[in-house]
Amino acid sequence: MDTSLVTCALFIQCILMLVNMTFSDKCLQISACACKSSNGTIDLSPLSKPPPGDLSRFTTKIGDDPRNPNAIYHYNPCNPMKVACSTDSKCAVCQQVNKDQNYSAGSQSSAVMAGDPDIGQLNITYQYNGRTSVVKIECDQSQEGVFEPDPGEKELLIYIFKLRTKYGCYSYPAPPNSEPGHNGISIGSILVIIFFVLLLVYIVGGMLFLHYVRGAQGIETFPNLAFWKELPFLVKDGIVFVFRGCKTDVTYTKI
Numbered sequence: 001m002d003t004s005l006v007t008c009a010l011f012i013q014c015i016l017m018l019v020n021m022t023f024s025d026k027c028l029q030i031s032a033c034a035c036k037s038s039n040g041t042i043d044l045s046p047l048s049k050p051p052p053g054d055l056s057r058f059t060t061k062i063g064d065d066p067r068n069p070n071a072i073y074h075y076n077p078c079n080p081m082k083v084a085c086s087t088d089s090k091c092a093v094c095q096q097v098n099k100d101q102n103y104s105a106g107s108q109s110s111a112v113m114a115g116d117p118d119i120g121q122l123n124i125t126y127q128y129n130g131r132t133s134v135v136k137i138e139c140d141q142s143q144e145g146v147f148e149p150d151p152g153e154k155e156l157l158i159y160i161f162k163l164r165t166k167y168g169c170y171s172y173p174a175p176p177n178s179e180p181g182h183n184g185i186s187i188g189s190i191l192v193i194i195f196f197v198l199l200l201v202y203i204v205g206g207m208l209f210l211h212y213v214r215g216a217q218g219i220e221t222f223p224n225l226a227f228w229k230e231l232p233f234l235v236k237d238g239i240v241f242v243f244r245g246c247k248t249d250v251t252y253t254k255i
C-alpha cells in the first residue's frame, strides 16, 4: 500500500475535523421553522396558530412596492395556511393581489432555514412557481412577533420580509434543578473524550498484551512502536504530498 497516500488521506481528514469542530456551528434546520446549534435552539412554532378568524398568523403590505402596492401578504411560519393560495395547498406565504386573485409566494415544504443567528443573519427562504419569499428572523426579546416588509431593494418575484420575535432568540434548554454537568456537553467534547478513552485502552491494552503474551520489556511494550517512531516522517511525507496536490511524483516514489 502507498503509505504517503494513506498519510495524505489521514492528514486531510484531521484538518477537516479540526475545521469542522471550529466552524460547524451554524444553526442546523430541524423543522420548517426551527434550527439548532450548540448555542441553543430557535423554534418559531409558538407562532404557528393564526388568530381566530384569520387565514394566517401574520399579514402585512409592501406599501412602497411599485409592482403591487395594494397586495396583502399572508404568512404562516410553521404550518401551511388552512386555505389554498392559488394552486398551492400547502402555502406559507400568500400574495393576495385582490379579493379573487392570489399567488403563492412560497410553499411550506420548500422552507430552508439558513444563516447565523449570532450575527443576526438567519433567513427562512420559501419558493413556489417562480416566486421567492425571504423572511429575515430577528431576535427581539420585547416582541411576541412583528411581521413587516424589509426595506431592502425590491426584485421582481422576490419578496423580502422581517420577522422580529423573541422566538428568534436562542432558547437555552437548561431547565433549573436538572443534574449539573449534563448540560452544555457538546458532541465535539464527547468525541474528544471518546478519542482519549480509546487511546488509553489502546496503549494500556497494547502494553499488557505485548508484555504478558509476547514477553516484551521496557519501551518495546509500547504498541506499534515501529509505526510511532516512523510517524513524524510519515506526517512530513504527507504534508509534502498534500502541497504537491496529492500527485504521486515518479522520482519521489522511487526513493
Ligand SMILES: *[C@@H]1O[C@H](CO)[C@@H](O)[C@H](O)[C@H]1NC(C)=O
Binding pocket: 025, 037, 038, 039, 118
Ligand atoms: C454563542 O453565543 C455567544 C454569545 O451570543 C457568541 O459570542 C458565540 O459566538 C456563540 N457561539 C457559537 C459557537 O456560535
Ligand SMILES: *[C@@H]1O[C@H](CO)[C@@H](O)[C@H](O)[C@H]1NC(C)=O
Binding pocket: 055, 074, 081, 083, 084, 085, 086, 094, 096, 099, 100, 101, 102
Ligand atoms: C385565494 O383565492 C381563492 C379564490 O380566488 C380563495 O378561495 C382563497 O381563499 C384565497 N387564498 C388566500 C390564502 O387568500
Ligand SMILES: *[C@@H]1O[C@H](CO)[C@@H](O)[C@H](O)[C@H]1NC(C)=O
Binding pocket: 114, 115, 116, 121, 122, 123, 134, 136, 160
Ligand atoms: C438573507 O436574505 C438576504 C436577503 O435576500 C440576503 O441578502 C442574505 O444574504 C441572506 N442571508 C443568509 C445568511 O442567507
